[in-house]
Amino acid sequence: MARAFILVLDSFGIGNAPDAEKFGKPTSDKGSDTLGHIASACARGEGDKEGLRSGPLSLPNMDRLGLGLVAQKATGSRPANLIDEGEPKGLCANAVEVSIGKDTPSGHWEIAGVPVPFDWGYFPETQPTFPPEMTKAFLEKTGLPGILGDKHASGTVIINELGEESIRTCMPICYTSADSVYQIAAHEEHFGLDRLYEICEIAFDLVAPYNIGRVIARPFIGETPADFERTGNRHDYSVLPPEPTLLDRAKDAGRQVLAVGKISDIFAAQGVTKKIKATGNPMIFDETLKAIAEAKDGDLVFSNLVDFDMHYGHRRDVSGYAAALEYFDGRLPELEAVLQPGDLVVLTADHGCDPTWQGTDHTREQVPVLMFGPDIAGRYAGQRNTFADIGETVAEHLGLASGKHGTSFLKA
Ligand SMILES: O=P(O)(O)O[C@H]1O[C@H](CO)[C@@H](O)[C@H]1O
Ligand SMILES: [Mn+2]
Numbered sequence: 509m510a511r512a513f514i515l516v517l518d519s520f521g522i523g524n525a526p527d528a529e530k531f532g533k534p535t536s537d538k539g540s541d542t543l544g545h546i547a548s549a550c551a552r553g554e555g556d557k558e559g560l561r562s563g564p565l566s567l568p569n570m571d572r573l574g575l576g577l578v579a580q581k582a583t584g585s586r587p588a589n590l591i592d593e594g595e596p597k598g599l600c601a602n603a604v605e606v607s608i609g610k611d612t613p614s615g616h617w618e619i620a621g622v623p624v625p626f627d628w629g630y631f632p633e634t635q636p637t638f639p640p641e642m643t644k645a646f647l648e649k650t651g652l653p654g655i656l657g658d659k660h661a662s663g664t665v666i667i668n669e670l671g672e673e674s675i676r677t678c679m680p681i682c683y684t685s686a687d688s689v690y691q692i693a694a695h696e697e698h699f700g701l702d703r704l705y706e707i708c709e710i711a712f713d714l715v716a717p718y719n720i721g722r723v724i725a726r727p728f729i730g731e732t733p734a735d736f737e738r739t740g741n742r743h744d745y746s747v748l749p750p751e752p753t754l755l756d757r758a759k760d761a762g763r764q765v766l767a768v769g770k771i772s773d774i775f776a777a778q779g780v781t782k783k784i785k786a787t788g789n790p791m792i793f794d795e796t797l798k799a800i801a802e803a804k805d806g807d808l809v810f811s812n813l814v815d816f817d818m819h820y821g822h823r824r825d826v827s828g829y830a831a832a833l834e835y836f837d838g839r840l841p842e843l844e845a846v847l848q849p850g851d852l853v854v855l856t857a858d859h860g861c862d863p864t865w866q867g868t869d870h871t872r873e874q875v876p877v878l879m880f881g882p883d884i885a886g887r888y889a890g891q892r893n894t895f896a897d898i899g900e901t902v903a904e905h906l907g908l909a910s911g912k913h914g915t916s917f918l919k920a
């Protein structure tokens with residue numbers, strides 16, 4: 509029996525990547541450290557929030573698997589309160605990304621064995637940010653009276669700023685970020701969810717010449733800034749990975765590929781045999797456990813826990829991020845309890861999003877790789893110089909052909 513379960517803690521970086529000085533604005537991402545800075549803030553009492561959490565960061569389960577150790581390897585110093593000095597119980601590493609972007613698709617595709625060798629297109633930090641001829645074509649093809657926004661923005665801020673006007677005028681809010689994205693926010697009922705999806709599909713074709721990775725539908729509800737809220741009906745329209753990934757290889761070999769949360773969207777459904785929709789880390793964790801119960805010999809479960817990034821990293825919310833990590837860590841024993849001989853679990857991340865850092869964008873960081881299972885021997889597997897080593901390890905574990913990139917942990 510060999511099954512594999514990959515859980516991506518979206519944005520859970522453990523210290524700047526060696527090339528971090530090439531990323532970030534106005535100053536670089538050098539020194540960014542999602543885990544380390546959260547741990548330090550919590551140790552200083554700055555992660556306390558009434559009714560949510562308090563005190564030093566407590567992640568005993570991930571620490572036991574080697575989290576503190578790999579973070580120390582990444583930065584040279586141990587995050588505060590990650591104090592388990594015993595031999596790591598997980599097959600663990602700190603990993604560096606070779607893809608040029610610090611975005612979600614690049615990180616996930618590289619984890620699945622396919623680094624992104626080209627740079628994405630990005631929209632400039634001007635207003636308007638989108639090329640006028642592209643917007644003109646968008647209005648013609650959709651019949652919309654106009655668009656609002658047309659600038660770089662944080663999604664929650666721009667909905668508060670323009671949500672009421674969008675409801676009144678039936679114009680969607682179009683915005684971007686330091687990621688290669690065209691995002692469209694519109695009211696789920698007044699504008700209509702189906703209509704939002706329809707205009708996103710039109711936009712997806714129009715952004716292709718600009719080498720943009722994703723169009724994202726960001727539906728919201730509420731009537732005023734006091735109660736505007738984004739819903740779980742977010743939908744990402746992504747370009748295809750540049751080569752077949754681990755998911756394609758598993759599917760082609762007749763295996764089930766169970767994709768929980770955003771995974772199917774991130775891979776444009778390529779190589780996915782079942783898309784399992786789930787919103788919010790608690791539900792995503794529940795659905796992951798259900799998918800594991802459904803997985804047969806040779807199958808792959810791939811989950812993305814998006815809250816770390818979307819609700820806490822981008823929102824620069826230290827206590828929220830800390831509480832989400834503690835929640836996840838607290839549920840790991842449930843996952844360990846359902847493992848069978850031959851199972852391999854991988855906990856990792858796709859990039860950083862340091863909630864203490866400047867701005868609201870991702871940070872170029874190393875990520876943790878914590879692998880475990882009933883027959884997996886724990887040890888530090890050295891710094892990995894591509895996330896593709898994760899995909900190669902899973903491929904070897906599942907008895908799939910190896911890919912073009914990366915080296916399995918099991919070989920070292
Ligand atoms: O500010 P919001 O809308 O959450 O946007 C964030 O989510 C997008 C995709 O993950 C990124 O572009 C990032 O800026
Ligand atoms: Mn991400």
Ligand SMILES: [Mn+2]
Pocket residue numbers: 612817818822861870
């Ligand atoms: Mn993000």
